[in-house]
Amino acid sequence: MSISVQNISKSYKNIKAIDAVSFEVNPGELFGLIGPDGAGKTTIFRILTTLLITDEGTASVVDYDVVKDYKAIRNSVGYMPGKFSLYQDLTVEENLSFFATIFGTTIEENYELIKDIYIQIEPFKKRRAGALSGGMKQKLALCCALIHAPKVLFLDEPTTGVDPVSRKEFWQMLKRLQRKGITILVSTPYMDEASLCDRIALIQKGKVLKIDSPQAITANYEKVIYDIQSKNTHGLIHDLKNYPSHYSVYAFGEFIHYIDKNADFNLKDLEAYLENKNHSEIIIKKAITTIEDVFMDL
């Protein structure tokens, strides 16, 4: 196992940040922790990167215990905190060589690993890190986390605050790193990114709700979801919530996602109900289940 977490719990004063969390990550896997803000993702990261000690339970990274062998872990993992935490007043190049030096290596030694990413920020290597754009900061931080060729990479919300194009690029980079044999644990609040992971753990309020591959999670969702659209979206949500057999109703992009309590419910009845409520241009169709739908139901 690359990462193994057994029943860990951690409280800050009276607030339970994570509660009996367990999961395992296989070598070479891209594993995602998916959950809203405050779910406890960062706490898990800080425990696995030896910055925080658990109240209960054990955890190990590349077979090293996070408490006993913390020194070995620090040598073999790369960590990219959610907040940009490189030296803003050092240049891109200085940051990189600084981190290479404290890991006892050089940029040249592991250049192959970071080449793809570094090439994109190389034109700005004389620029101070603080003056970089969000996407470039992210790439530099990734380079610094990779400079000592870690076995496991921890990325805490790496795409928060990054534009959609850079986000897409970033995930492509992660896929390439994965192919080089690096185990990656990534957290994100964006549900659409979940489908890019090999396996995900859905987390809420410090508890793991589900662990599986994104495909299996959506495939195993037994309820049928309908996309519903009409001219008056706000009224539509209100009216659907008043429909006697509704299970859940929520906005999803341009559509309203509607789930009925009854598996055999009749679409015609719903359409008639909505027409009766003076809705026009009504569209009702089966939707493709996404991670977000599953999450909303948990």
Added chain:
Amino acid sequence: MLPIIFILPLIQLVILSNAASFEVKNIRLSYLDHDRSAASRELISKFKASSYFNVSSEFQSKKEANLQMQKGNTDVILEIPIHFERNLIKQKNTNLSVSINAIDGAAAGVSNVYITQIISSFNQSIQTQLQTYNDGNATQPENIMTIPSFWYNKTLNYKTFMVPGILVLLVTMLSLFLSSMNIVREKEVGTLEQINVTPIKKHQFIIGKLFPFWVLGLVILTVGLVIAIVIFNVPILGNIFLIYGFTSIYLILILGIGLFISNHTETQQQAMFIAWFFTVIFILMSGLFTPIESMPTWAQNITYFNPIRYFVEVIRMVMLKGADFNEIKTKIGIIALYAFVINGFAVWSYKKTN
């Protein structure tokens, strides 16, 4: 940042050394002369001759004089009573009334000393005159003269003892502030989190963070000493390496205090406040501005924990008195022990994991 670190303290050194003077000059003196005799005029002319007093005006009534004192137009009112000269000759004894504005207690005290000096010298000369005037062939008056001799600072030049003291303050303040804000800044920016995941060792990180300030402290000391010699002509009688040796140990202590503050605060603001708390106490209880001997006993005991106290004493002893190693070795020992204890605590309380 670097120019700020260098230039501001040196401007402070130049300005403060010229301004932080205990001498009171330009005391505004007014008088009421009810006697209008030769003796009273001589007394007033004595005051006029002194460089410390600006003898402004003569008042006709006590009331008017008091009014001017209230308005703040005069600092001292000297009232010469009627029959001043007659009493002086006949009874060899008379009274003078001196009113001093004591809003600034320290200045009033100093004014009082100057006034007493002038009056007593007047007294002496008038007595000599009277004796010779009364019976020319009589015995010589017995006069005891005290001639003070100020060792280690012959002209009692305040700059000579203030400049080394102020230099000590600057070196201390600079290194304490910079070091206490340093690691806490990394906490604030978040870089500490990244550093903590690296295999860097605790002592490597701490030394790496504090060594630049140690060097900086010594550089500031050097520049300050050059200014002290070139601009203020402060003598350096002792061995200059003794000052550097002491400062090297002293800076380790101060940086340890800074590290300690840094470890126990979360933001630069908190660190700044605590650093201020300590510097103000250290400075005011250092014996630089008020002599330690005049503090109450409990306060004197506190000053034993004040590193600035030792530094001020050592730098003055070495620069002005030419003290050698043997004379300051106890103080070096105290500071070294202090540095060891504080740094022990600071390093122990610095944790990479929480």
